[in-house]
Amino acid sequence: MKEFYQLSATEVKRELNGYEEPLTSDDVEKHKEKYGANELAEEKKKGTLAVFLEQFKDFLVVILIFSAIVSGFLGDGESAAVILVVITINAVLGTVQTKKAEQSLAGLKKLSGPEAKVLRGEAVVLLPTREITVGDIVLLEAGDYVPADGRIIENASLKIDESALTGESVGVDKTSDVIEEEVPLGDRKNMVFSGSFVTYGRGSFVVTGIGMGTEVGKIAGLLKTTSEKKTPLQVSLDQFGQKLSIIILVFCGILFGISVFRGQDIGNAFLFAVALAVAAIPEALSSIVTIVLSFGTQKMAKEHAIIRKLQAVEGLGSVSVICSDKTGTLTQNKMTVEDYYVEGRRIRAAAIDVEDRAQNQLLTYSILCNDSTNVDGVELGDPTETALINLGSTLHREAKEIREKYPRLSEIPFDSDRKLMSTLHKLDGKYIMVVKGAVDVLLGRMTAIQKQGAVCAVTEEEIEKIVAQNEAFSQEGLRVLAFAYKEMPQAADKAYEPGQKDGRLALEDEKELTFLGLIAMMDPPREESKAAVEECIRAGIKPIMITGDHKVTASAIARRIGILKDDSEACEGADIESLTDEELKDFVEGISVYARVSPEHKIRIVRAWQEKGNIVSMTGDGVNDAPALKQADIGVAMGITGTEVSKDAAAMVLTDDNFATIIKAVENGRNVYRNIKNAIQFLLSGNFGAILTVLYASIAGLPVPFAPVHLLFINLLTDSLPAIALGVEPHTSRVMEEKPRPVNESILTRDFLIKIGTEGLVIACTTTAGFLIGYRQGGGALGSTFAFGTLCLSRLVHGFNCKSERPVVFTKRFFNNLYLIGAFVIGFALITAVLTVPALNGIFKVVTLRMPQMMTVYGLAVMNLLVIQVLKWFRRFNRR
Ligand code: ATP
Numbered sequence: 001m002k003e004f005y006q007l008s009a010t011e012v013k014r015e016l017n018g019y020e021e022p023l024t025s026d027d028v029e030k031h032k033e034k035y036g037a038n039e040l041a042e043e044k045k046k047g048t049l050a051v052f053l054e055q056f057k058d059f060l061v062v063i064l065i066f067s068a069i070v071s072g073f074l075g076d077g078e079s080a081a082v083i084l085v086v087i088t089i090n091a092v093l094g095t096v097q098t099k100k101a102e103q104s105l106a107g108l109k110k111l112s113g114p115e116a117k118v119l120r121g122e123a124v125v126l127l128p129t130r131e132i133t134v135g136d137i138v139l140l141e142a143g144d145y146v147p148a149d150g151r152i153i154e155n156a157s158l159k160i161d162e163s164a165l166t167g168e169s170v171g172v173d174k175t176s177d178v179i180e181e182e183v184p185l186g187d188r189k190n191m192v193f194s195g196s197f198v199t200y201g202r203g204s205f206v207v208t209g210i211g212m213g214t215e216v217g218k219i220a221g222l223l224k225t226t227s228e229k230k231t232p233l234q235v236s237l238d239q240f241g242q243k244l245s246i247i248i249l250v251f252c253g254i255l256f257g258i259s260v261f262r263g264q265d266i267g268n269a270f271l272f273a274v275a276l277a278v279a280a281i282p283e284a285l286s287s288i289v290t291i292v293l294s295f296g297t298q299k300m301a302k303e304h305a306i307i308r309k310l311q312a313v314e315g316l317g318s319v320s321v322i323c324s325d326k327t328g329t330l331t332q333n334k335m336t337v338e339d340y341y342v343e344g345r346r347i348r349a350a351a352i353d354v355e356d357r358a359q360n361q362l363l364t365y366s367i368l369c370n371d372s373t374n375v376d377g378v379e380l381g382d383p384t385e386t387a388l389i390n391l392g393s394t395l396h397r398e399a400k401e402i403r404e405k406y407p408r409l410s411e412i413p414f415d416s417d418r419k420l421m422s423t424l425h426k427l428d429g430k431y432i433m434v435v436k437g438a439v440d441v442l443l444g445r446m447t448a449i450q451k452q453g454a455v456c457a458v459t460e461e462e463i464e465k466i467v468a469q470n471e472a473f474s475q476e477g478l479r480v481l482a483f484a485y486k487e488m489p490q491a492a493d494k495a496y497e498p499g500q501k502d503g504r505l506a507l508e509d510e511k512e513l514t515f516l517g518l519i520a521m522m523d524p525p526r527e528e529s530k531a532a533v534e535e536c537i538r539a540g541i542k543p544i545m546i547t548g549d550h551k552v553t554a555s556a557i558a559r560r561i562g563i564l565k566d567d568s569e570a571c572e573g574a575d576i577e578s579l580t581d582e583e584l585k586d587f588v589e590g591i592s593v594y595a596r597v598s599p600e601h602k603i604r605i606v607r608a609w610q611e612k613g614n615i616v617s618m619t620g621d622g623v624n625d626a627p628a629l630k631q632a633d634i635g636v637a638m639g640i641t642g643t644e645v646s647k648d649a650a651a652m653v654l655t656d657d658n659f660a661t662i663i664k665a666v667e668n669g670r671n672v673y674r675n676i677k678n679a680i681q682f683l684l685s686g687n688f689g690a691i692l693t694v695l696y697a698s699i700a701g702l703p704v705p706f707a708p709v710h711l712l713f714i715n716l717l718t719d720s721l722p723a724i725a726l727g728v729e730p731h732t733s734r735v736m737e738e739k740p741r742p743v744n745e746s747i748l749t750r751d752f753l754i755k756i757g758t759e760g761l762v763i764a765c766t767t768t769a770g771f772l773i774g775y776r777q778g779g780g781a782l783g784s785t786f787a788f789g790t791l792c793l794s795r796l797v798h799g800f801n802c803k804s805e806r807p808v809v810f811t812k813r814f815f816n817n818l819y820l821i822g823a824f825v826i827g828f829a830l831i832t833a834v835l836t837v838p839a840l841n842g843i844f845k846v847v848t849l850r851m852p853q854m855m856t857v858y859g860l861a862v863m864n865l866l867v868i869q870v871l872k873w874f875r876r877f878n879r880r
Pocket of ligand 1: 438
């Protein structure tokens with residue numbers, strides 16, 4: 001039997017579907033049932049039970065289980081049971097959090113999942129690639145991932161990077177012709193393979209294999225779900241946690257030795273040392289970061305920024321330079337044609353006369369040399385081109401009609417390096433190549449001009465007139481395209497008919513052109529751009545516009561939205577070509593607008609800023625932008641107009657293509673970082689308070705202030721909820737008043753550690769006071785009850801201290817985090833029950849407190865709140 005590549009595309013369609021048209025909706029369903037979804041089987045995810053069991057692998061938990069067993073042997077069954085219950089509850093909490101974080105990340109992946117353009121019925125629809133089935137007709141253009149294996153139907157200079165399959169990254173030229181003989185995979189030039197991507201050109205193919213049936217499915221077998229790499233913050237906290245754990249373990253070991261030396265019971269001394277270690281070691285640090293990051297990404301997704309790499313959330317807080325595209329990101333990308341310039345006259349779009357030969361010709365050419373469509377109001381394609389067909393359709397005839405009358409015989413697709421696009425048509429018996437593109441590029445390739453229908457040699461004067469007109473349009477912020485054409489030599493007559501290979505347009509043909517006219521389009525800035533730029537500057541971030549458009553147009557728009565203050569801050573891509581990397585580093589400092597930039601320039605600009613110690617965010621949409629997006633610290637792709645390849649390379653995808661969304665994301669990033677910092681401050685200062693209290697008692701020769709179960713109760717139950725609640729503290733825009741966080745600044749700065757130290761000291765003071773009051777009133781047991789109650793409540797109250805650097809009591813802010821209030825209420829209810837319900841007393845090794853005693857404990861906890869708030873006030877006052 002013949003393979004698909006040995007059949008014509010029509011035969012393939014017939015064999016798979018029984019007919020040549022796109023799949024009917026009935027057959028789509030049938031095929032989906034028969035072939036399944038277009039996806040590679042994933043490695044099995046860990047089940048809930050496995051995640052739950054993993055919680056017990058933690059070193060500390062193992063020690064705790066061991067100590068529960070020791071307690072049991074020592075005849076203290078109650079303690080053993082409590083420890084086990086607490087560990088189990090803690091593991092359940094851990095499992096729920098891990099699963100939630102996993103789900104939210106999986107949700108994000110789905111949101112930014114790949115899509116493809118598929119012909120279903122009459123229309124082209126954008127579908128998630130998993131929906132594609134065998135027999136479907138898929139359209140391809142530069143920047144698309146090939147979503148399935150298939151036989152090429154239409155091939156317009158398609159070049160495909162098949163490195164995912166072959167390791168060879170040079171683009172492969174494709175064909176739509178039948179290959180008769182049997183050839184290996186790499187030579188099946190009329191086939192495309194899933195996982196490769198289009199680097200150039202346009203085309204379509206009929207799907208022959210999906211999911212596990214594709215070549216890549218056969219090789220790869222399973223899609224390895226790459227586990228999320230830890231973010232720099234997680235890594236540094238892990239390292240810090242490890243060091244701290246060792247110190248604490250040594251400390252607890254010494255304490256254990258002293259207790260035994262003093263003649264205490266070995267079993268109890270051991271249990272205590274373990275409990276203190278658990279209370280002091282901040283084992284939750286890394287997981288809090290994961291949870292807060294995943295909550296942060298959910299919020300960002302709702303605000304149109306989808307995070308693809310978790311590191312980006314942290315990085316966003318340090319961004320100090322944002323390089324943004326103009327078209328569509330800073331502007332609305334809703335283009336409308338404003339003016340025409342043809343045969344030496346400027347004509348308003350509304351005044352175009354279709355009866356005029358030259359105007360009619362320009363209108364027709366703008367529809368022919370154009371890939372966009374507008375079917376019943378549904379626009380598909382580049383807005384620059386859609387603007388052209390919209391005008392053509394209203395004034396003249398439907399684009400479809402014109403395109404059917406003069407079909408495209410060959411083409412050289414647009415690319416942003418060349419800044420040109422050419423198509424070949426048979427018009428009035430002649431083969432005409434229509435070229436459109438950037439005015440400066442086209443001027444360099446024209447030798448003639450059309451006047452009163454005749455082709456004449458172009459004069460210097462005429463060129464100057466065109467340049468002046470282009471300047472005038474650009475000054476008004478209009479985007480200008482030039483149109484030219486060339487009659488292709490008659491000798492090649494037959495060769496240009498469809499199917500004639502040698503009749504293809506080649507790059508060398510784009511010269512000796514005849515100038516026809518200019519079309520100027522308006523693309524107004526987005527309304528929110530100006531405010532976003534202002535906010536960006538206020539936040540200490542430099543906004544930079546990088547565009548392929550003309551310098552004057554770019555400057556006009558940049559000035560309007562506040563990026564450009566002085567004309568000397570604008571330059572062209574060509575200006576940086578002659579600079580060495582060293583010179584470029586000085587040069588970039590004074591530039592806010594780069595015009596006529598090609599993708600390679602983008603990489604150099606990013607690198608220059610990075611070498612100056614900046615964290616750079618860069619937007620991009622084209623296939624050639626992928627390297628710059630990867631080079632940037634935060635590569636940002638456009639969700640609407642971006643190519644699949646650019647989205648894949650980016651750390652963040654904007655679902656609304658809007659510059660303002662990047663600024664919002666920076667604000668979110670800064671807030672997330674601040675919340676993580678607050679949660680860490682909460683955990684570490686509380687732990688430190690507990691250690692200091694124990695240390696004091698041990699130095700003062702007093703009994704140990706806590707029973708092991710107290711520390712476990714606080715650390716594993718009443719402490720984790722406020723920490724998470726602090727992580728989801730409502731965001732404020734005040735973070736945008738600060739400068740970007742220095743890149744290599746560790747989260748644990750000296751200032752931060754001092755704050756943790758002082759607040760820990762305050763907690764230790766109130767707890768020790770409670771301990772001493774209780775000890776004086778009724779000895780060790782009452783003292784320990786007081787200490788436990790005060791520490792537990794002080795830490796709950798301390799959650800409110802950690803909300804902000806500023807004092808928050810007596811402000812609305814105090815109540816704005818319902819989760820924190822909820823965490824407080826739960827903790828408060830638990831500890832009050834433990835201290836006052838006699839049935840619970842035995843289990844938690846406390847004595848029942850009477851009302852006045854309870855009041856003392858509450859009072860001490862509140863004191864802790866007040867003292868730290870006053871300290872905050874002082875600190876602020878001092879700083880001012
Ligand atoms: P930005 O980089 O801000 O998105 P841009 O859309 O102008 O701006 P490119 O898409 O790289 O950047 O386009 C570069 C230039 O190529 C444009 O200024 C225009 O002159 C020309 N151009 C853009 N689109 C087309 C097209 N479809 N056909 C022909 N020429 C085009």
